[in-house]
Amino acid sequence: MTAEGTPQAGARRSPRRPSMADVAALAGVSNQTVSRVANNRSNVEEETRQRVLSAMRVLGYRPNTAARALVTGQFRTLGLISFGLGAFGNARTVEAVTRAAQRAGYTVNMVAVETQTERAVHEAFGRLTMQAVDGIVLIEAQILDTPALRLPPGVPVVVAGGDTGRHHAMVDTDQELGARLVTRHLLDLGHETVWHVCGPDDSYAARRRAESWHATLKEAGAAVPPVLYGDWSAAGGHEAGRHLARQPGVTAVFAGNDQTAIGVLRALAQAGRRVPEDVSVAGFDGLDEAAFLSPPLTTVRQDFDMVAERIVSLLIDRIRTGSTPDSAVLVPPRLVVRESTGTPPL
Structure with a gap:
């Protein structure tokens, strides 16, 4: 100078x-x-x-997003609160929502919450509202079951995979339909009953799948075996599978998700129980890798992209209109039949 x-x-x-x-x-x-x-x-x-x-x-x-927000009143940013990213369904939902938001011209700021407590939820909301988000997506938030919980006002909310009885807009796969499809498939193959390895009992999806499995067996006049509980992991499925392999009367198993089914397949193979000749096994979720297992796994495929599109569309509509409808949107899944299921042994 x-x-x-x-x-x-x-x-x-x-x-x-x-x-x-x-x-x-x-x-x-x-x-x-x-x-x-x-x-x-x-x-x-x-x-x-x-x-x-x-x-x-x-x-x-x-x-210039700041200048644009002054004109439109919107920052074109969505907040996302996820509980339990380790679960395949939650991780896929996060990924799909992010892509759907980007296609709609929105960015996504995410907060992962380890423990579902009222304080943790409010802290997550606080962090996101400080980042000037226009609306928030909550993914499988069991904490919403707490009657005393009141979400902070002023920010539109859509729940992904929540309880339809709560006063929040909700979008989810039709978990009950998926469980009914796979249970009915196994019964139609000629199995007298179907055993179920459920997901964790604090999961909405796990509970809905188990309830539908139970109801489908009752409607068919089939015996209802005791539920075995897993944790969505292959290790949890392997532990349950070892128990099932010791039961000679087990000919059909509906695993709560595909990772659980992988563990069940391994346990049955180790016990010398052939799939599907001795035991049929089916999963839920639609992992891409399920088609390459030995044998390829029958599963219920969730349409995560469609779920995400509905979530983002509903949230943006609420942002633009200011309306707060208590609506529930269920996206139908699809049964994919492969070589892991067949007729029962003679």
């Missing part, structure tokens, strides 16, 4: 940040059109939208 305060010769200036006008000029549109695309408005032709997005990428343009 010279004595007069002017830059010395050769000093580099910071490059100017590309503006909305720069994008408009490159794309051959108005500033207003660029603004509509940046705010993900629907009143822009798709060809024009793609031309504007291409110009943004070429120039490295990034919308």
